[in-house]
Amino acid sequence: MTLLVPSALLALALAHPALASDGPPTDPAAAPAPPADPPPLTKDPVLVSFVDAPYPPEAQAAGLEAHVLLDIEIDATGKVTNVTVEEPVGNGFDQAAIDAARQFVFSPAEDPSGPVPVIIQFDYGFVFKPAEPPPEAAAPVEAGINVSGTLREMGSRRLLPRVAVSILATATADDAQKQAARDGAWVTETDDAGAFALRGVPDGTWVLRASDPALGTVTQEITLTAGQAVEAKLWMRTVPADDTLYAYYDKDKNEVTQRTISMDTIKRIPGTFGDPIRVVQSLPGAARSPFGTGLLIIRGSNPEDSGVYVDGIRIPYIYHLGGFESVINPGLVSAVDYLPGGFGVQYGRGMGGVVDVTTVSKWPDRNKITWKTDALDSGAMIQGRFGKHKQHAIGLAGRRSYIDLLMDPVLKYTGNQGYTISPVWYDFQVKYELLEHRDSFSVLVFGFQDDLTASSPEGTAQGTDQDTQGSFGTSYSTHRILLTWVHPFNDKLSFRFVPTFGRDYASLVVGDSWRLYQTQWLAEVRAELPWTVSDHLKVVPGLDFVGGWSPFEVELPFDPSSLAETDPLAEREPFILKDDQTGWGPDPYLFFNIRPLKDADRWLITPGIRGTVAWIPGQLRTAALDPRLATKFSLTPKTRLKGSVGLYHQPPQPYQMYRTDDSFVDLVSERCISGALGWEQDFGQAVHGEIEGFYKGFSHLIVGNPDFQSLDDAFFVNDGVGRAYGVEVIVRHDPIGHFFGWISYTLSKSERRDEPEDDWYNYDYDQTHNLVGVGGYKLPWQVEVSARFQYTTGNPTTPYNLGVYDVDQDTYSGYSTAPYNSDRLPPYWSASARIDKVFTFKAWSLDLFLDLINVVHGTNPEFQIYNYDYTETAYIKSLPFIPSPGFEAKFEF
């Protein structure tokens, strides 16, 4: 007899069709519609017709049990098209599970464009049961139900269906009772409501047992007396579904180098504070950032060259103060796409990489509350559905730091009493989504603010400049409202419209004389019209529009036009400037997904073109065209080749485009030509490898004008050039079974040249070698351990020979006979570890974790500094060992 266990209903993870190697190209969602391409599923497939697998005779004879992990491919109609075994278990279980699963029928998965094909992982469990007792030993037909009850999952109180329930003898039972238990064969399974009932159990003390290979086992002693019925409430401690580690790489997106990691993997990686964006730095192509601040230095580009998107909309700031955590609560992030280079025309205005954060779009059936506290902040999140048909879904999240509360005692302890440093941040996100509707509609509102103030005791001189005495304060914030509407005209054509409105703010105040305030009001729109022409062609025209108005105010103790700041003897004239800047840019784009072979999935070619326009009326006007081409070819089912080449333009930054006299700024967009070639190889079901070489040539880089003398001269010129090249390697083990992990290595070189006649110099974050290893292992008792190791070449630095004393200013200027960045800091290496222990109670669960950041590490200098006259040097070292405990509590109702 075969029992379908509830674990079979646990699709461990869903692979979107566009992520699958053989997802039907006819599906509209399989075609790229980035930056949210493919759109997240709005509805999971649901098993509507289950087929019982016959118990393999040899396993039955040997009394064996097993669970078979299957990959089931489901087409857009819900029909099973293919079934493969992830890890064979033998003894006839594999084929039996495959044969049964082929006959399953599901309700179709859906994304905003409608039904889509998917691949799911399915755990088919086989629970051994003794042979049916002979008829004469069976319980009397007329016997009544005298043991009944329900089975619930601890932590969520969810009723568990299709779990085997049986009656066993107690350990102290006499032989007669043990024999009665064997003969009685009181066995059943819970129904869809998690209820069970057993008939004819004799009086006495028995063990009521519920068991499932995937979920676990629970037992409870019951005593039947004088024919009284017993009603039992069983609670089973299971492994929560969202604790399942799962990561996948997209094989079929039009982005040839896209690395996607699910949140469940991310939150276990040590040293990241569970932050999704910081995990990007453990992947190939991303340089190590100082102090673990998470600066995105991708393939030799400047941090400002890379873009971070939230549901396709670029945001100006990635991290809260200090760079430890990103500004989006990880609880509302469902996936992070990392594109180190060669990305398509859907992304513009950047020469570096892209990190696209997708907020949650798979909503739980039950309401969820999560509370998380770690060393930096605390936050809560609520997710739920409401409405007659639960067609409305909403998620709310918020966090607040409390470092400011800890800084005062720290400063006192370090002998800095009287000084104050108060870093404070908060963030919030609200997302609403309309479900069960032909059109897809959602609203995302999010915002964050960071403030930092520092002051010193009165009368304490901070340097000798009277204008920089007193306090220091900086603040920045971003608020956005983002609407997403997707309207499917039919299964071939849909329209996606994402208008956004928001405000950014930044301020800097030093003492009484230095003030900078800037506000930016932004309106952005993305419109796309994906059209699947045939199985072999898809066309996606789109338009990005960004427009903004930015008032700002600058107050300085000197007039910059006099360059007085360089001469301490020059009298200082207070300088106040109030102005505003208006600019806009419509960026159209068009790309094709061409699949030229009969087997459409084997070869994908994605040509595209994008226009980049930046226009500040009367001040700057620049336009550029970016043709790009990417392709991926499946040499064999396990081997893929890929390549990309393209042009990338990045308009000048706002501060580079400003002129006090409103005259025209003679700048054009910075330019990068980028090419990459790669090879992907699967080694079995769980292990995959990838190697990719890249080259980037930068030109028209904006650098300070070396001939600047007065405001009549340009502040900046397009004279800079650069180049970056290297090889990236990654070998990863998917989280199948108990282990997940990867080893990532990047060998690269990045150089710059500010003027044509200058020599090349090492880019500030040029790191020749960058090796990262990440791994996690699930132990029994809901314990999980993980570790991370990193080795990186030290950053370039410039050695100084001596200092020249400015007698009037009482300061030394460093003098070097060596070229800029011609020396290097010692290499960086560090290892971090983390342990998680989950406690599951009846109504909630608690994850206690201890993050041991840099538990072993090298000297790890981040910067080389000199003493006052440049005759002595020392290193500012990276973060020391930091134990960071925390907890996360989850409630479901």
Added chain:
Amino acid sequence: MSSRTVPFAPLIALLLGCDGLGLSQSYQIDRLRILAVAAEPAEPQPGDQVTFTSLVVSPVAPVALTTWFTCTDAGSYGCSPDEDLLASLQDTSDLTPDELAALYAELQAAGLIGAEPFLSPAWTVPDDYLDALTDDEKLEGTTAIVTLTAIPTVEGDTGTLDTAIEDIEVAYKRVPVSLATTPNHNPTVLGLTIDDVAITPGATVTLTRGQTYAISCELADDALEDYVYVNDTGVSEDRTEEPYFSWYLQEGSFDQSNTLWPYTAVDYTVAADATLTEQSLWVVVRDRRGGMAWIEQKLVVE
């Protein structure tokens, strides 16, 4: 829009300071240092002769030679005399008096205005120094740069131009030249007080190891000058100087190495393990207009 993050290093530096990194403090005099340079007059006019004095301290090796050059167009490191010309100074023993005179003339043309201890620094402002300026601009004037290089005696040698670049001390100073109606003057330091007790100028003070003393610098009444400043719009403004004080010592520590007017005092803690029984303490006053003065206080540590 760009991706930004807040620099973390300044916070760490603020917490640690240079003390935490084991680097020497600027107020500790343990090597050759040029601490101050004063021009007299502090703000000359064309045709004036300017003399210079300097506060050069060298607790390890005496200074063998201090060269002075002036220029009007300085780079980031002050005046940069022609290297070939400097190289010709390496061996002058075989030069005839005429050749020496010619070399000296050549050096003067290159801006040499002093070579202590042989030639006291002095510079005559050319009569046409402000001719390129308008009459209004002449009131604010322009600046000349003076660069001095102190070369220590190394291992018994008297100091040569071959001395390693790391061992020499180079400094530069701006000299404002103008027709200002209220030209600047160097401030006058009257003396020091220790724990509110005035110290007789030139007297040696005895202090106790490990003790902390409040030391204050007293300025003459006219040290804080009122002056007229013509701003960019041509409007004259009355202003008053706001000087600051830089403090130096050999052993021990200050609670801060600079004090800004009106704060004129520091807490000085004598090193508990002081190795020098006779020490000095210096204070340099800058009026932020190029005027400078200083005082040295001899100490005995018991």
